[in-house]
Amino acid sequence: xxxxxxxxxxxxxxxxxxxxxxxxxxxxxxxxxxxxxxxxxxxxxxxxxxxxxxxxxxxxxxxxxxxxxxxxxxxxxxxxxxxxxxxxxxxxxxxxxxxxxxxxxxxxxxxxxxxxxxxxxxxxxxxxxxxxxxxxxxxxxxxxxxxxxxxxxxxxxxxxxxxxxxxxxxxxxxxxxxxxxxxxxxxxxxxxxxxxxxxxxxxxxxxxxxxxxxxxxxxxxxxxxxxxxxxxxxxxxxxxxxxxxxxxxxxxxxxxxxxxxxxxxxxxxxxxxxxxxxxxxxxxxx
Amino acid sequence: xxxxxxxxxxxxxxxxxxxxxxxxxxxxxxxxxxxxxxxxxxxxxxxxxxxxxxxxxxxxxxxxxxxxxxxxxxxxxxxxxxxxxxxxxxxxxxxxxxxxxxxxxxxxxxxxxxxxxxxxxxxxxxxxxxxxxxxxxxxxxxxxxxxxxxxxxxxxxxxxxxxxxxxxxxxxxxxxx
Numbered sequence: 001x002x003x004x005x006x007x008x009x010x011x012x013x014x015x016x017x018x019x020x021x022x023x024x025x026x027x028x029x030x031x032x033x034x035x036x037x038x039x040x041x042x043x044x045x046x047x048x049x050x051x052x053x054x055x056x057x058x059x060x061x062x063x064x065x066x067x068x069x070x071x072x073x074x075x076x077x078x079x080x081x082x083x084x085x086x087x088x089x090x091x092x093x094x095x096x097x098x099x100x101x102x103x104x105x106x107x108x109x110x111x112x113x114x115x116x117x118x119x120x121x122x123x124x125x126x127x128x129x130x131x132x133x134x135x136x137x138x139x140x141x142x143x144x145x146x147x148x149x150x151x152x153x154x155x156x157x158x159x160x161x162x163x164x165x166x167x168x169x170x171x172x173x174x175x176x177x178x179x180x181x182x183x184x185x186x187x188x189x190x191x192x193x194x195x196x197x198x199x200x201x202x203x204x205x206x207x208x209x210x211x212x213x214x215x216x217x218x219x220x221x222x223x224x225x226x227x228x229x230x231x232x233x234x235x236x237x238x239x240x241x242x243x244x245x246x247x248x249x250x251x252x253x254x255x256x257x258x259x260x261x262x263x264x265x266x267x268x269x270x271x272x273x274x275x276x277x278x279x280x281x282x283x284x285x286x
Numbered sequence: 287x288x289x290x291x292x293x294x295x296x297x298x299x300x301x302x303x304x305x306x307x308x309x310x311x312x313x314x315x316x317x318x319x320x321x322x323x324x325x326x327x328x329x330x331x332x333x334x335x336x337x338x339x340x341x342x343x344x345x346x347x348x349x350x351x352x353x354x355x356x357x358x359x360x361x362x363x364x365x366x367x368x369x370x371x372x373x374x375x376x377x378x379x380x381x382x383x384x385x386x387x388x389x390x391x392x393x394x395x396x397x398x399x400x401x402x403x404x405x406x407x408x409x410x411x412x413x414x415x416x417x418x419x420x421x422x423x424x425x426x427x428x429x430x431x432x433x434x435x436x437x438x439x440x441x442x443x444x445x446x447x448x449x450x451x452x453x454x455x456x457x458x459x460x461x462x463x
Contacts, residue, residue: 009424038415039423068421068445069311096420098446101339124418147399147416158343160399160418161447162333162378168398169383219387220394220403222415222426264392264403265412 002237006040006095013065038223046230054238070098077103091237094126139188155184198250223268305350308369333378397455419446
């Protein structure tokens with residue numbers, strides 16, 4: 001089963017856990033209906049679409065309201081620390097979260113105690129804090145974009161905001177940044193780097209490059225990285241190996257974007273609706 | 287005479303012994319930055335040294351000799367730093383490299399990990415993307431479909447470094463559009 005940890009951008013949204021379903025452009029957990037626009041709700045919606053296609057159960061999610069002051073995340077860090085070892089997820093994906101190195105380390109210390117440790121995926125704030133705390137290699141997959149990859153590659157930056165210019169410069173090629181991230185042990189076992197070209201890589205170098213179809217405007221659309229993380233998490237939870245799942249997810253995400261006929265003003269739910277069609281095309285031979 | 291007075295008291299923090307002001311959250315750092323810059327202090331927003339770094343942090347670097355006056359200015363604005371310590375290691379510089387891209391009538395600016403896209407004709411913010419801190423989806427919800435001149439700004443409603451990066455991108459878009 002796929003577990004997902006993330007935040008809802010509402011100050012009064014309570015800490016909740018449970019199975020999440022998708023109805024139209026809303027995800028539903030308990031009595032809470034959440035609009036799918038971007039962030040963790042978009043990631044969950046993409047995961048649900050993918051799991052449904054793969055005939056797998058809906059994800060089990062741990063969610064809390066947080067608008068950036070970190071108050072909700074503190075509660076969820078504590079909850080995870082106290083309860084994570086009781087779970088039996090095959091795959092656990094961490095998403096938008098307030099980076100707090102001390103609280104994060106307590107959570108992964110608990111995960112390290114688990115007999116059957118889940119496959120660990122991190123994106124967004126959880127990826128930031130994993131690198132910040134020197135624990136990137138504890139994770140199986142990160143899904144950075146080019147800017148975030150530069151952050152992983154900069155051994156001195158504690159947040160993407162402090163990535164040094166000579167690393168951030170666009171002339172730096174993604175393969176060089178991947179190499180540098182691994183050199184300094186600031187990458188997970190596998191990387192799925194999203195961008196004009198998507199790269200699947202590990203410590204030994206680039207495994208696959210996915211560069212079609214091309215829809216340049218996807219970079220401007222909030223949530224396209226979230227959908228990629230949702231799709232790859234769901235494919236891995238469905239039993240696909242990380243390398244294959246990463247390459248397939250990149251292709252599915254690009255195709256879904258292409259089918260949505262996007263402009264820079266397109267909103268993410270229009271792309272999420274196209275995921276089943278894209279899955280059908282990419283996974284037809286599997 | 288006034289200029290000379292200013293030069294003597296409002297010391298450039300690059301040329302003196304410096305300290306850092308640590309605040310509870312990034313919102314307070316941004317408020318303090320606005321207050322101190324408005325009063326003419328030559329302060330800089332920087333990354334904290336490793337020994338006081340906890341996560342999503344910013345600090346204000348200031349000339350240590352001016353601590354009393356700066357604290358007074360902050361107190362007047364009801365801002366209370368949690369720590370004031372001397373700089374004893376190299377502080378991190380915030381990102382200063384912006385990427386800009388046009389898509390027909392749309393224009394996108396990326397600062398670090400944050401992107402904002404605007405329709406040049408209508409001046410409407412059509413998308414906010416990137417980032418990983420929890421205020422990013424919140425900020426996007428507040429800013430998308432708003433006119434550049436009417437939107438709430440990250441410096442006023444955001445909390446994190448991602449919000450600060452988005453403010454830099456927003457300022458650049460305003461400058462260009």
